[in-house]
Amino acid sequence: MNESSEKLVEKFLNFHSGHSQNTIKYYKSGLKAFMKYFDESKTWENITIEDAINFYNGYNQTEDGRIVNKNTKIKRLNDVNRFYGWAIEHQFLFKNPVKTFVKTLKFEKKERLNLSEKQVATVLAKVMNYDYYVYTLFLLKTGVRISEFQNILYVDVDLEDHSIYIRGGKGGKDRYVFIDNELLGHLKKYDAYRENLNLKTNCFFVTELGKKLTNYAIDKFREYLKEVTNDKIPFDVTPHVFRHTFGTLACEDDMNLIVLSKIMGHSNLNTTSGYVHSNKESRKKEYLRVMNNKK
Structure with missing residues (x-):
């Protein structure tokens, strides 16, 4: 044009x-x-x-x-x-x-892809690159969108308070996500590792050269995930799959839906409720729990 x-x-x-x-x-x-x-x-x-x-x-x-x-x-x-x-x-x-x-056009409805707890362990075991391991664990533990992850500033990470401030999420909304004990230990080590880099950005997560994570850097991360998991997981493992995994596993562990909705930055609770028994395995598990325990 x-x-x-x-x-x-x-x-x-x-x-x-x-x-x-x-x-x-x-x-x-x-x-x-x-x-x-x-x-x-x-x-x-x-x-x-x-x-x-x-x-x-x-x-x-x-x-x-x-x-x-x-x-x-x-x-x-x-x-x-x-x-x-x-x-x-x-x-x-x-x-x-x-x-x-x-x-006249209608979106195809696809079943959300997420990892089981066993598959999470498999993925983490396959990610040998240190930076990518921390990225992967963080995404699995917080459920943040990849664009939000790229833009987390160093000042937004409060390790003492176990919290991270997410600025300008979807819809321009700010929110907090939180850090469990396992992630805390890795973030403390990453913080020390980060200090030894020649930093060129005030972002918390950086490349090995100390630079901000660009879209190109994220594409390389995606390629790495696909390469190391393609023989172990029957679908492409992506950062967004980590977000779906966080939401699904949190529901399976009975996290309060309103709390989960705020953590994930959903504007509508119906979006969050979609993670309840969102895939075949979780639906089968719930079915068998109920049907096999009838008196």
Whole structure:
């Protein structure tokens, strides 16, 4: 798409600059994917519903070769639909050619993937890199989102109080997460290890070179997890799987749902309740507990 179309997107992003950096990044990536799919003859003014349909059917791979699933395509088109709504409201554009098509699209509901306690032990045993081990344990023990993890500042970690302040989580909300005794011991060692690095950031978690964890660094972490666990775990182990694991295991241990919701940064308790018996194994375990103990 042409330069004027790009400038209108910049106006849209600037208008929403009060949102979190992650939200802005999300909006930008969705619109960028849509724009790059078309040549410069296409503008926001002459996009048609047929173009939206062609994008949905043809956008199957990212520029770096990753497969695009159905839900990602729908999210991208939702970004475009949001953009058109804003542009029409502010009289930059006068019609939304994607709106009616987007309404027909339904997300595929997938069962949440999480690790069992036995699988958690397996994963931790396979992660031999020290930095990655600490990252993995932290994510499993706190349930934070990977973007939140990247942005934890040194001053936000209070080892004496067993607490960590999470700034600007999803929806721009701040909250606390907590540190159990096992994690505390590792964080104290990591803190001492960190002090010996040539630090170039005030973030708590850093690379081996003392730098902030960029998205590239997180991608390398993801690749490492996949490499060391692919013969042991029947699905891709990712940072988000660690978050689901935290929520699921906390429910299995009967953590109060309201407390868990606040720890995980959910805006709706229904989201948290989805972790109760969220997979086949936990449902089977609960079924057998009840049915095998009937009098």
